[in-house]
Amino acid sequence: MCETEEKNQYQGACLCGGIQYAVSKIEDRMAHCHCSMCRKFHGAAFATFGEAKKENFQWLCGEELIRVYEGTNGTKRLFCSVCGSSLVFVPSNDSGRFVEFSLGTLDTPIPQRPDAHIFTQYSADWYEITDDLPQFLNGRDGKE
Template sequence: MSKLYQGQCLCGGIKFEVDEIRPRMAHCHCTMCRKFHGAAFSTFGEAKVEHFRWLSGMALIRTFQAKNGTKRQFCDTCGSSLRFIPSNDTGEYVEFSLSLLDDDIPHRSDAHIYTKFRASWYEITDGLPVFSEGRK
């Protein structure tokens, strides 16, 4: 049985819901994710596209496309990080910023990825598997 989770950006202008979050989620330490989130790493959840719905504020969504073809979406009003879209996106999944959820979820992060780019001031000490790049 799935549960309905709701989330929103900082200003509340963009709202979404997701009714099934995949359990595989890693902390990404790549330079772009760190800069996009303004933090040591980012953590995105993943859902099949049919389990994710925008509820309001779609006109506020802006997209930044990096040189490597990846896209990052954010709120035009408050700047909240919304989504990551890989360059080889098939449209099957939505990767969204877990920090936007209003509720706790039953899953926990299971790895650290792209750690060769990690912030020098952050030490990974949680015992999760560490990958210098993506998962093998």
């Protein structure tokens, strides 16, 4: 049985529902990541992640189902061991202040919208970015 938390206005889960989480406040910064690891892990042209301060993110149930894949570059990807849903991305230089979670796993609507495309130098050749969001060859600190 999952915990419930009244103060959390946003909730999400993996595909099978075994892992559930809540977020009380989502930060404004969110991006579509086109790196090859995100593309492969999500099986899509890009992955979209939002951020929450660690104190604003809470696992409600299913933490025992979480597995971690660590890439050769030191990044970590948390996913459900039952259904494979990608849930959280942890950068190699993680400060522990933020949780980057997959927006595709949210079950409640949010007011924020993605504000950038990152790691576009690795974009799938079969996908064309057609919106007006800023595009960064690497992370946000990289060249536009």
